[in-house]
Amino acid sequence: MTPQSTFMIVVPIVQGQREALESLLASMNLSPGRVDPYNSLIPFARFDTLHCAKLVIIEATNAEEIRAYGWEPHEWPVSLGLIGEIDGSRDHFMATLCVMAKPGLEKILGHCEGFDSHKGSLLEFLMAHQQDSAAEYVNWIGRTVTQVHEELALQRSLSEALPSIIKTVGRENVRTIRQHLMTHVEHELHQGRLTLTPEAATAWPVKFKRLVDLVGLPLLLLVLSPLLLLITPFVLLRFRQLEKQDPKISGRPDPSHSQSLSRIEDFDVTNQFNVFGDVKPGLFRLWLAKFILRLVDYFSRHVYHRGFLARIRTIHFARWTFLNNERSLYFSSVYDGSLESYMDDFVNKVAFGLNLTFGLGVGYPRTRWLIKGGAENEQTFKSTLRRHQFPSEVWYRAHPGLTAFDMARNARIRQGVEKYPRNDDAIRDWLSEI
Known part of the structure; x- marks a missing residue:
């Protein structure tokens, strides 16, 4: 930290x-x-x-x-x-x-x-x-400046990808939606358009x-x-x-x-x-x-x-x-x-x-x-x-337009990417944050 x-x-x-x-x-x-x-x-x-x-x-x-x-x-x-x-x-x-x-x-x-x-x-x-x-x-x-900027970029990227994924797979199977979003994140990370820097020890x-x-x-x-x-x-x-x-x-x-x-x-x-x-x-x-x-x-x-x-x-x-x-x-x-x-x-x-x-x-x-x-x-x-x-x-x-609530939400979205939600209700909550 x-x-x-x-x-x-x-x-x-x-x-x-x-x-x-x-x-x-x-x-x-x-x-x-x-x-x-x-x-x-x-x-x-x-x-x-x-x-x-x-x-x-x-x-x-x-x-x-x-x-x-x-x-x-x-x-x-x-x-x-x-x-x-x-x-x-x-x-x-x-x-x-x-x-x-x-x-x-x-x-x-x-x-x-x-x-x-x-x-x-x-x-x-x-x-x-x-x-x-x-x-x-x-x-x-x-919570660092770098973390705030990276998590904002993650939220925006997921928000842009979500509508087309729902259009393709529907709204019912939230696990499938999350899997598509995770594939999207992995691709964006590989392309260098997203970065998720680990927390410093x-x-x-x-x-x-x-x-x-x-x-x-x-x-x-x-x-x-x-x-x-x-x-x-x-x-x-x-x-x-x-x-x-x-x-x-x-x-x-x-x-x-x-x-x-x-x-x-x-x-x-x-x-x-x-x-x-x-x-x-x-x-x-x-x-x-x-x-x-x-x-x-x-x-x-x-x-x-x-x-x-x-x-x-x-x-x-x-x-x-x-x-x-x-x-x-x-x-x-x-x-x-x-x-x-x-x-x-x-x-x-x-x-x-x-x-x-x-x-x-x-x-x-x-x-x-x-x-x-x-x-x-x-x-x-x-x-x-x-x-x-x-x-x-x-x-x-350094981060105009972002409230404390926005930063906390973006941090939870990242947490949902890095740690699998415990059940379908938790996945729905995670998707609603996006």
Whole structure:
């Protein structure tokens, strides 16, 4: 199995260079919201392990909200973010990126602080500005870009062949239909029009690391359980006290802001999402946020790694990253459908999950025990998210037009090719997928 990795490079933009940088990034698009996958600066489509990538300008547009807590706004320089999800090693991908896109990256980073005076290599500069995630989610760990493309080609080939086979042999004998389809697949594989690359073997060090990670956190919590049982009531009481003191911060997003977001949405069945804001003041809530996200990261790797996050099946990738010396939090996701349906899905199915992961952010609707309230106040929640949302200047996806459901279906079709279905009903189910 080839696991997925992520990267997030964040570099402050030189004062006075933002407009020029925005113009340069816009040249990577065919039109607003539609990237040129072979653009001359970063030809994303030439990287066969790259699932998604985006370039964003991260600005603290809601920094003033923290004044409601009696704190002065944190300083945050307007920054460029280069963000992506890949198959395999981050180090290997970044080294390849610095070779294949060196001139374009240098042109882009020339608008950022410290690049012109940097004495080391391009790779060293990028890795010096790498920001690790506090939590990550991958829809299906181990599903590679190559696998997605090959299984899509298989589904399309079988779909095209099926009608003529049914016309020849009829609909009744499903075993005969499958045998004809298998003959078709063997012929296409022999001709080189189809490829079904076997899953890469998982190296034993990776297996061992995963096992240690699987048992490590539960063992740590077990060892600490006497202490946790002792302090939990005090933690809960202190947290509830802080909740009651939270100021009410509300307000609808500026119409022009909403319009700038809407104009780059819904060009594909899949959309992307960026949110940036401050963590509520105080070490207590910062530590609580880090603990919660540590649990989210653990469950995403070991429980929710086969097509769903809690009850949500439409998310491809998601990440939470602390920035600005852990005073701010950035959230990114890639999801199927519209933003409205995305938010409705969460509000209706797992509002408590939204409260746990976002409820410690400045401006979030008031919660009760971090479980109730919050996202249950649907319109206030949606307005808060929209206020803190910002667009991607450039967004690339290696498999446009494919939803998470499509990828899962195509994987099942391949499974039906490589492993004989157990009975006629299973064959009928397999044919219906095609």
